[in-house]
Amino acid sequence: MSTVTAVDRLLDDGSGHRPRADARRNVERLVVAAREAAAEGGEITAHEIARRAGVGVGTFYRRVGSLEVLLQAVLGEVLDEIVAAADQGLADPDPWTGFCRFAGSYIRLRNELCDINEALGGIIDHERTVLRDRIRLLAERAQAADAMRTDVTWQDVAFLLVSTSTGDHTLGLRAGALQWERNLQIVLDGLRTDHPSTLPGDPPRLPTT
Template sequence: MTSTDRAVERLLTMTDGQPRADAQRNIRKLVDAARLAVAEVGVGVTAREIAERAGVGIGTFYRRVPSREALLTAVLTDTLDELITVARAALGARDPWVGFTAFAESYAQLRATSCGIRDVFGDAPLDPDTDAQVAQLRELIEQMVHRAKRAGVLRTDVMWRDIAFLLAATTTGTDTMGLRLSAEQWRLNLRVILDGLRAPTTWSDVPVSRRAR
Protein backbone atom coordinates (compact mmCIF):
# COMPACT_ATOMS: atom_id res chain seq x y z
CA MET A 1 0.00 0.00 0.00
CA THR A 2 1.40 3.37 -1.04
CA SER A 3 1.42 6.56 1.03
CA THR A 4 -1.49 7.88 -1.03
CA ASP A 5 -3.43 4.65 -0.49
CA ARG A 6 -3.01 4.89 3.29
CA ALA A 7 -4.14 8.52 3.37
CA VAL A 8 -7.14 7.72 1.16
CA GLU A 9 -8.11 4.82 3.43
CA ARG A 10 -7.95 7.09 6.46
CA LEU A 11 -10.28 9.59 4.80
CA LEU A 12 -12.67 6.89 3.62
CA THR A 13 -13.19 5.76 7.23
CA MET A 14 -14.58 9.23 7.94
CA THR A 15 -17.27 9.07 5.27
CA ASP A 16 -20.72 7.50 5.43
CA GLY A 17 -20.86 4.45 3.21
CA GLN A 18 -18.47 3.56 0.39
CA PRO A 19 -18.05 6.41 -2.15
CA ARG A 20 -18.47 5.70 -5.86
CA ALA A 21 -15.39 5.00 -7.96
CA ASP A 22 -15.33 8.55 -9.35
CA ALA A 23 -15.59 9.95 -5.81
CA GLN A 24 -12.65 7.82 -4.70
CA ARG A 25 -10.65 9.09 -7.67
CA ASN A 26 -11.32 12.65 -6.55
CA ILE A 27 -10.22 11.83 -3.00
CA ARG A 28 -6.99 10.40 -4.42
CA LYS A 29 -6.45 13.56 -6.48
CA LEU A 30 -6.98 15.68 -3.38
CA VAL A 31 -4.54 13.60 -1.34
CA ASP A 32 -1.85 13.85 -4.02
CA ALA A 33 -2.42 17.59 -4.36
CA ALA A 34 -2.41 18.10 -0.60
CA ARG A 35 0.87 16.19 -0.23
CA LEU A 36 2.62 18.48 -2.69
CA ALA A 37 0.96 21.64 -1.35
CA VAL A 38 1.87 20.84 2.25
CA ALA A 39 5.48 20.23 1.24
CA GLU A 40 5.72 23.48 -0.72
CA VAL A 41 3.51 25.80 1.35
CA GLY A 42 3.03 24.21 4.79
CA VAL A 43 -0.02 23.57 6.95
CA GLY A 44 -1.39 27.02 6.16
CA VAL A 45 -2.30 25.98 2.61
CA THR A 46 -5.95 26.71 1.85
CA ALA A 47 -8.64 24.28 0.75
CA ARG A 48 -9.10 26.32 -2.43
CA GLU A 49 -5.44 26.00 -3.39
CA ILE A 50 -5.50 22.24 -2.82
CA ALA A 51 -8.68 21.93 -4.89
CA GLU A 52 -7.14 23.94 -7.73
CA ARG A 53 -4.02 21.77 -7.69
CA ALA A 54 -6.22 18.67 -7.81
CA GLY A 55 -8.28 20.05 -10.69
CA VAL A 56 -11.60 19.95 -8.80
CA GLY A 57 -13.99 22.59 -7.54
CA ILE A 58 -14.16 23.75 -3.94
CA GLY A 59 -17.60 22.15 -3.68
CA THR A 60 -16.14 18.78 -4.65
CA PHE A 61 -13.40 19.31 -2.07
CA TYR A 62 -15.88 19.56 0.80
CA ARG A 63 -18.06 16.75 -0.53
CA ARG A 64 -15.12 14.34 -0.65
CA VAL A 65 -13.19 15.16 2.54
CA PRO A 66 -14.57 16.12 5.95
CA SER A 67 -12.40 19.23 6.26
CA ARG A 68 -9.13 20.81 5.22
CA GLU A 69 -7.65 19.79 8.57
CA ALA A 70 -8.70 16.15 8.12
CA LEU A 71 -7.04 16.03 4.71
CA LEU A 72 -3.79 17.59 5.97
CA THR A 73 -3.74 15.27 8.97
CA ALA A 74 -4.19 12.22 6.72
CA VAL A 75 -1.18 13.28 4.66
CA LEU A 76 1.06 14.31 7.56
CA THR A 77 0.34 11.35 9.83
CA ASP A 78 1.30 9.03 7.01
CA THR A 79 4.59 10.89 6.50
CA LEU A 80 5.32 10.80 10.24
CA ASP A 81 4.54 7.07 10.33
CA GLU A 82 7.21 6.52 7.67
CA LEU A 83 9.75 8.49 9.72
CA ILE A 84 8.85 6.53 12.85
CA THR A 85 9.46 3.31 10.90
CA VAL A 86 12.92 4.61 9.94
CA ALA A 87 13.63 5.43 13.61
CA ARG A 88 12.65 1.93 14.72
CA ALA A 89 14.86 0.42 12.04
CA ALA A 90 17.74 2.61 13.30
CA LEU A 91 17.28 1.21 16.79
CA GLY A 92 17.45 -2.29 15.39
CA ALA A 93 20.59 -1.68 13.33
CA ARG A 94 23.55 -3.79 14.34
CA ASP A 95 25.83 -0.73 14.40
CA PRO A 96 24.36 2.06 16.59
CA TRP A 97 26.22 4.79 14.69
CA VAL A 98 25.10 3.52 11.28
CA GLY A 99 21.52 3.36 12.53
CA PHE A 100 21.67 6.82 14.05
CA THR A 101 23.15 8.43 10.94
CA ALA A 102 20.62 6.72 8.67
CA PHE A 103 17.81 8.16 10.75
CA ALA A 104 19.48 11.58 10.89
CA GLU A 105 19.71 11.69 7.09
CA SER A 106 16.05 10.75 6.60
CA TYR A 107 14.98 13.27 9.24
CA ALA A 108 17.08 16.10 7.82
CA GLN A 109 15.97 15.41 4.26
CA LEU A 110 12.32 15.44 5.29
CA ARG A 111 12.75 18.76 7.09
CA ALA A 112 14.53 20.20 4.05
CA THR A 113 11.87 19.13 1.56
CA SER A 114 8.60 19.58 3.49
CA CYS A 115 7.38 22.89 4.88
CA GLY A 116 4.49 21.00 6.46
CA ILE A 117 6.78 18.74 8.48
CA ARG A 118 8.75 21.78 9.63
CA ASP A 119 5.46 23.31 10.74
CA VAL A 120 4.51 20.20 12.71
CA PHE A 121 7.93 19.97 14.37
CA GLY A 122 7.64 23.66 15.12
CA ASP A 123 4.50 22.99 17.18
CA ALA A 124 1.99 24.23 14.60
CA PRO A 125 -1.43 23.14 15.96
CA LEU A 126 -3.01 20.49 13.76
CA ASP A 127 -4.35 17.29 15.31
CA PRO A 128 -3.86 15.14 18.44
CA ASP A 129 -2.71 12.26 16.21
CA THR A 130 0.27 14.20 14.92
CA ASP A 131 1.07 15.37 18.46
CA ALA A 132 1.18 11.73 19.58
CA GLN A 133 3.44 10.80 16.68
CA VAL A 134 5.88 13.62 17.45
CA ALA A 135 5.96 12.47 21.08
CA GLN A 136 6.69 8.92 19.93
CA LEU A 137 9.47 10.19 17.70
CA ARG A 138 11.03 12.03 20.64
CA GLU A 139 11.09 8.80 22.63
CA LEU A 140 12.76 6.93 19.78
CA ILE A 141 15.42 9.63 19.39
CA GLU A 142 16.12 9.43 23.12
CA GLN A 143 16.58 5.67 22.86
CA MET A 144 18.87 6.06 19.83
CA VAL A 145 21.05 8.57 21.65
CA HIS A 146 21.35 6.45 24.80
CA ARG A 147 22.21 3.39 22.70
CA ALA A 148 24.89 5.26 20.73
CA LYS A 149 26.40 6.60 23.95
CA ARG A 150 26.55 3.16 25.52
CA ALA A 151 28.35 1.93 22.42
CA GLY A 152 30.87 4.77 22.77
CA VAL A 153 30.18 6.24 19.32
CA LEU A 154 28.37 9.44 20.37
CA ARG A 155 30.03 12.14 22.43
CA THR A 156 28.88 12.04 26.04
CA ASP A 157 28.33 15.78 26.55
CA VAL A 158 25.40 15.86 24.10
CA MET A 159 21.94 15.21 25.51
CA TRP A 160 19.18 13.61 23.47
CA ARG A 161 17.23 16.89 23.46
CA ASP A 162 20.20 18.56 21.79
CA ILE A 163 19.87 16.20 18.84
CA ALA A 164 16.47 17.60 17.88
CA PHE A 165 17.87 21.12 17.70
CA LEU A 166 21.07 20.10 15.94
CA LEU A 167 19.19 18.18 13.26
CA ALA A 168 16.79 21.08 12.85
CA ALA A 169 19.82 23.29 12.22
CA THR A 170 20.53 21.39 9.00
CA THR A 171 17.65 23.34 7.45
CA THR A 172 18.36 27.04 7.11
CA GLY A 173 16.63 30.04 5.59
CA THR A 174 16.50 30.52 1.83
CA ASP A 175 19.28 33.11 1.74
CA THR A 176 21.97 34.75 3.83
CA MET A 177 24.46 37.56 3.11
CA GLY A 178 23.11 37.78 -0.42
CA LEU A 179 23.73 34.08 -1.06
CA ARG A 180 20.94 31.78 -2.23
CA LEU A 181 20.43 28.40 -0.56
CA SER A 182 21.14 25.35 -2.72
CA ALA A 183 18.78 22.40 -2.61
CA GLU A 184 21.57 20.17 -1.27
CA GLN A 185 22.91 22.48 1.45
CA TRP A 186 21.25 20.38 4.14
CA ARG A 187 23.52 17.44 3.24
CA LEU A 188 26.69 19.39 3.97
CA ASN A 189 25.16 20.83 7.15
CA LEU A 190 24.28 17.33 8.29
CA ARG A 191 27.71 15.93 7.51
CA VAL A 192 29.42 18.65 9.56
CA ILE A 193 26.99 18.15 12.46
CA LEU A 194 27.47 14.37 12.46
CA ASP A 195 31.24 14.79 12.40
CA GLY A 196 30.91 16.95 15.51
CA LEU A 197 28.60 14.50 17.25
CA ARG A 198 30.76 11.42 16.87
CA ALA A 199 32.78 10.48 19.92
CA PRO A 200 36.50 11.33 19.54
CA THR A 201 38.65 8.40 18.51
CA THR A 202 41.21 7.50 21.14
CA TRP A 203 44.87 6.94 20.20
CA SER A 204 44.60 3.25 20.99
CA ASP A 205 41.76 2.92 18.44
CA VAL A 206 43.92 4.18 15.56
CA PRO A 207 45.68 1.40 13.63
CA VAL A 208 49.46 1.52 13.93
CA SER A 209 49.76 1.91 10.15
CA ARG A 210 47.82 5.19 10.34
CA ARG A 211 49.64 6.77 13.27
CA ALA A 212 51.96 9.66 12.54
CA ARG A 213 55.55 8.53 12.36
Protein backbone atom coordinates in the same frame (compact mmCIF):
# COMPACT_ATOMS: atom_id res chain seq x y z
CA MET B 1 4.37 -0.60 13.78
CA SER B 2 1.32 -0.76 11.52
CA THR B 3 0.47 2.44 9.68
CA VAL B 4 -2.74 3.74 8.17
CA THR B 5 -2.41 5.99 5.16
CA ALA B 6 -4.12 9.36 4.94
CA VAL B 7 -6.17 8.08 2.00
CA ASP B 8 -7.47 5.13 4.02
CA ARG B 9 -8.28 7.43 6.95
CA LEU B 10 -10.26 9.74 4.70
CA LEU B 11 -12.15 6.97 2.91
CA ASP B 12 -13.06 4.95 5.99
CA ASP B 13 -16.69 5.81 6.71
CA GLY B 14 -17.16 2.81 8.99
CA SER B 15 -19.40 0.97 6.53
CA GLY B 16 -16.72 -1.31 5.13
CA HIS B 17 -17.79 -0.41 1.58
CA ARG B 18 -15.06 0.16 -0.99
CA PRO B 19 -15.18 3.63 -2.56
CA ARG B 20 -15.46 4.11 -6.30
CA ALA B 21 -12.14 4.16 -8.15
CA ASP B 22 -12.57 7.77 -9.24
CA ALA B 23 -13.33 8.84 -5.66
CA ARG B 24 -10.17 7.14 -4.40
CA ARG B 25 -8.07 8.73 -7.15
CA ASN B 26 -9.34 12.19 -6.22
CA VAL B 27 -8.57 11.65 -2.55
CA GLU B 28 -5.10 10.35 -3.44
CA ARG B 29 -4.46 13.49 -5.50
CA LEU B 30 -5.61 15.73 -2.68
CA VAL B 31 -3.33 14.01 -0.18
CA VAL B 32 -0.34 14.28 -2.51
CA ALA B 33 -1.14 17.94 -3.19
CA ALA B 34 -1.42 18.74 0.54
CA ARG B 35 1.92 17.09 1.25
CA GLU B 36 3.60 18.85 -1.66
CA ALA B 37 2.32 22.22 -0.49
CA ALA B 38 3.59 21.54 3.03
CA ALA B 39 6.99 20.27 1.84
CA GLU B 40 7.47 23.35 -0.33
CA GLY B 41 6.28 25.75 2.36
CA GLY B 42 3.44 26.76 0.09
CA GLU B 43 -0.03 28.04 0.88
CA ILE B 44 -2.11 25.38 2.60
CA THR B 45 -5.70 26.24 1.71
CA ALA B 46 -8.55 24.26 0.19
CA HIS B 47 -8.31 26.26 -3.05
CA GLU B 48 -4.54 25.81 -3.36
CA ILE B 49 -4.66 22.09 -2.64
CA ALA B 50 -7.53 21.60 -5.10
CA ARG B 51 -5.57 23.52 -7.74
CA ARG B 52 -2.47 21.40 -7.21
CA ALA B 53 -4.58 18.23 -7.32
CA GLY B 54 -6.28 19.28 -10.54
CA VAL B 55 -9.79 19.07 -9.10
CA GLY B 56 -12.48 21.63 -8.40
CA VAL B 57 -13.11 23.07 -4.97
CA GLY B 58 -16.50 21.35 -4.98
CA THR B 59 -14.78 17.99 -5.46
CA PHE B 60 -12.39 18.87 -2.62
CA TYR B 61 -15.20 19.35 -0.11
CA ARG B 62 -17.21 16.42 -1.45
CA ARG B 63 -14.30 14.01 -1.07
CA VAL B 64 -12.66 15.13 2.18
CA GLY B 65 -15.30 17.27 3.91
CA SER B 66 -13.04 20.09 5.09
CA LEU B 67 -9.46 21.31 5.03
CA GLU B 68 -9.07 20.40 8.69
CA VAL B 69 -10.16 16.80 8.09
CA LEU B 70 -7.71 16.44 5.21
CA LEU B 71 -4.80 17.94 7.13
CA GLN B 72 -5.47 15.82 10.23
CA ALA B 73 -5.35 12.68 8.09
CA VAL B 74 -2.13 13.83 6.41
CA LEU B 75 -0.60 14.79 9.76
CA GLY B 76 -1.29 11.28 11.06
CA GLU B 77 0.34 9.78 7.98
CA VAL B 78 3.48 11.91 8.32
CA LEU B 79 3.79 11.14 12.03
CA ASP B 80 3.46 7.43 11.31
CA GLU B 81 6.19 7.68 8.67
CA ILE B 82 8.56 9.44 11.08
CA VAL B 83 8.00 6.83 13.79
CA ALA B 84 8.40 4.03 11.22
CA ALA B 85 11.71 5.57 10.09
CA ALA B 86 12.86 5.67 13.71
CA ASP B 87 11.89 2.04 14.26
CA GLN B 88 13.77 1.05 11.11
CA GLY B 89 16.79 2.91 12.44
CA LEU B 90 16.54 1.10 15.76
CA ALA B 91 16.31 -2.23 13.93
CA ASP B 92 19.47 -1.56 11.88
CA PRO B 93 22.31 -3.79 13.10
CA ASP B 94 24.66 -0.80 12.87
CA PRO B 95 23.52 1.82 15.42
CA TRP B 96 25.27 4.71 13.64
CA THR B 97 23.91 3.79 10.20
CA GLY B 98 20.45 3.45 11.69
CA PHE B 99 20.71 6.85 13.35
CA CYS B 100 21.93 8.55 10.16
CA ARG B 101 19.19 7.04 8.03
CA PHE B 102 16.58 8.20 10.51
CA ALA B 103 18.10 11.68 10.66
CA GLY B 104 17.73 12.17 6.90
CA SER B 105 14.16 10.91 6.86
CA TYR B 106 13.22 12.94 9.92
CA ILE B 107 14.37 16.29 8.56
CA ARG B 108 12.62 15.73 5.24
CA LEU B 109 9.36 14.71 6.88
CA ARG B 110 9.56 17.27 9.70
CA ASN B 111 9.22 20.14 7.24
CA GLU B 112 5.84 18.75 6.20
CA LEU B 113 4.89 17.99 9.79
CA CYS B 114 5.51 21.50 11.07
CA ASP B 115 3.69 23.29 8.25
CA ILE B 116 0.64 21.05 8.55
CA ASN B 117 0.61 21.29 12.34
CA GLU B 118 0.82 25.08 12.12
CA ALA B 119 -2.06 25.16 9.63
CA LEU B 120 -4.11 23.15 12.15
CA GLY B 121 -3.25 25.50 14.99
CA GLY B 122 -0.70 23.24 16.69
CA ILE B 123 -2.50 20.07 17.74
CA ILE B 124 0.45 17.72 18.30
CA ASP B 125 0.80 16.76 21.95
CA HIS B 126 1.08 13.04 22.72
CA GLU B 127 2.97 12.50 19.48
CA ARG B 128 5.75 14.80 20.69
CA THR B 129 6.46 12.33 23.49
CA VAL B 130 6.59 9.44 21.01
CA LEU B 131 9.08 11.30 18.80
CA ARG B 132 11.22 12.37 21.74
CA ASP B 133 11.42 8.76 22.94
CA ARG B 134 12.53 7.53 19.52
CA ILE B 135 15.25 10.17 19.20
CA ARG B 136 16.46 9.37 22.73
CA LEU B 137 16.65 5.64 21.98
CA LEU B 138 18.48 6.20 18.68
CA ALA B 139 21.03 8.55 20.25
CA GLU B 140 21.62 6.38 23.33
CA ARG B 141 22.04 3.28 21.14
CA ALA B 142 24.66 5.03 18.99
CA GLN B 143 26.47 6.27 22.10
CA ALA B 144 26.46 2.82 23.67
CA ALA B 145 28.17 1.54 20.53
CA ASP B 146 30.82 4.29 20.81
CA ALA B 147 29.58 5.69 17.50
CA MET B 148 28.44 9.06 18.88
CA ARG B 149 30.18 11.41 21.29
CA THR B 150 28.80 10.93 24.79
CA ASP B 151 28.99 14.55 25.98
CA VAL B 152 26.00 15.32 23.74
CA THR B 153 22.55 14.58 25.15
CA TRP B 154 19.61 13.29 23.15
CA GLN B 155 18.00 16.68 23.75
CA ASP B 156 20.99 18.29 22.03
CA VAL B 157 20.52 15.88 19.16
CA ALA B 158 16.89 16.97 18.73
CA PHE B 159 17.98 20.60 18.38
CA LEU B 160 20.94 19.76 16.14
CA LEU B 161 18.82 17.82 13.67
CA VAL B 162 16.30 20.65 13.39
CA SER B 163 19.09 23.21 12.90
CA THR B 164 20.05 21.62 9.58
CA SER B 165 16.79 22.69 7.95
CA THR B 166 17.41 26.21 6.69
CA GLY B 167 15.69 28.82 4.59
CA ASP B 168 16.52 29.63 0.96
CA HIS B 169 18.49 32.81 1.71
CA THR B 170 20.88 34.23 4.30
CA LEU B 171 23.22 37.23 4.15
CA GLY B 172 22.37 37.68 0.49
CA LEU B 173 23.41 34.10 -0.26
CA ARG B 174 21.17 31.58 -1.95
CA ALA B 175 21.09 28.04 -0.59
CA GLY B 176 22.83 25.49 -2.77
CA ALA B 177 21.36 22.31 -4.14
CA LEU B 178 20.72 19.80 -1.34
CA GLN B 179 21.61 22.44 1.24
CA TRP B 180 19.93 20.77 4.19
CA GLU B 181 21.60 17.47 3.31
CA ARG B 182 24.99 19.25 3.39
CA ASN B 183 24.10 20.83 6.73
CA LEU B 184 23.06 17.45 8.11
CA GLN B 185 26.28 15.78 7.04
CA ILE B 186 28.32 18.44 8.82
CA VAL B 187 26.27 17.91 11.99
CA LEU B 188 26.62 14.13 11.75
CA ASP B 189 30.39 14.42 11.33
CA GLY B 190 30.46 16.67 14.40
CA LEU B 191 28.56 14.09 16.42
CA ARG B 192 31.21 11.46 15.58
CA THR B 193 34.35 13.51 16.16
CA ASP B 194 37.05 11.86 18.28
CA HIS B 195 38.32 15.21 19.55
CA PRO B 196 35.32 17.25 20.66
CA SER B 197 35.60 20.66 22.25
CA THR B 198 34.13 21.29 25.68
CA LEU B 199 30.48 22.25 25.27
CA PRO B 200 29.37 25.54 26.85
CA GLY B 201 26.16 25.97 28.82
CA ASP B 202 23.59 23.34 29.71
CA PRO B 203 21.70 20.87 27.49
CA PRO B 204 18.09 21.56 26.51
CA ARG B 205 15.37 20.40 28.90
CA LEU B 206 11.63 20.15 29.11
CA PRO B 207 9.93 23.18 30.70
CA THR B 208 8.97 22.77 34.31
CA THR B 209 5.34 23.09 35.30
